[in-house]
Amino acid sequence: MIGFLIALLSGALMSVQGVFNTQVTKTAGMWVSNGWVQLSAFTVCAVLWLFTGRDSIAAIGKVEPKYMLLGGVIGAGITWTVIKSMAALGPAKAALLIVIAQLIVAYLIELFGLFGVEKAMFEWRKVGGLALALIGIAIFQWER
Known part of the structure; x- marks a missing residue:
């Protein structure tokens, strides 16, 4: 916690x-x-x-x-x-893109066991979560 x-x-x-x-x-x-x-x-x-x-x-x-x-x-x-x-x-869009980039790179580091990090197993649910986050970015940036 x-x-x-x-x-x-x-x-x-x-x-x-x-x-x-x-x-x-x-x-x-x-x-x-x-x-x-x-x-x-x-x-x-x-x-x-x-x-x-x-x-x-x-x-x-x-x-x-x-x-x-x-x-x-x-x-x-x-x-x-x-x-x-x-x-x-602007702060909101920048932070959103920064966070999704952090998630993607962090997951790749875990998947490939880079930089001394213990290698993690590939999980479709995590890829789905990343895809959902990318959809969220598209919605967040959508302007009328």
């Missing part, structure tokens, strides 16, 4: 963050805005690290495979794509 609630909170925070970042970009520009997002996130993480577990920073060097360390680079790309899509489509 806690995972479900945290996932809902994550989705809500991502939507609010996308709107905030899009507004900041209008004044400060894309890369200043994106840099601020990453710098402020780093600052929060550093402060929380000081007051909590104090995991070893050197452990980063032991991560294998090394490409797993590209999460921050991907994060900068996520911030850029969210800002651009929200500016072009």
Whole structure:
């Protein structure tokens, strides 16, 4: 249950963050805005690290495979794509497309067992759920 609630909170925070970042970009520009997002996130993480577990920073060097360390680079790309899509489509349409893309890619990662994730069995009901989500997008975007 806690995972479900945290996932809902994550989705809500991502939507609010996308709107905030899009507004900041209008004044400060894309890369200043994106840099601020990453710098402020780093600052929060550093402060929380000081007051909590104090995991070893050197452990980063032991991560294998090394490409797993590209999460921050991907994060900068996520911030850029969210800002651009929200500016072009509006928050609701952008979030809807972002979420369906997340679902499709996450299911493919599970199906093929990519990036160290345990391989999942193909299930038609999950494909049906994705198809239903795509139909939902079409309905949501349909304008009279």
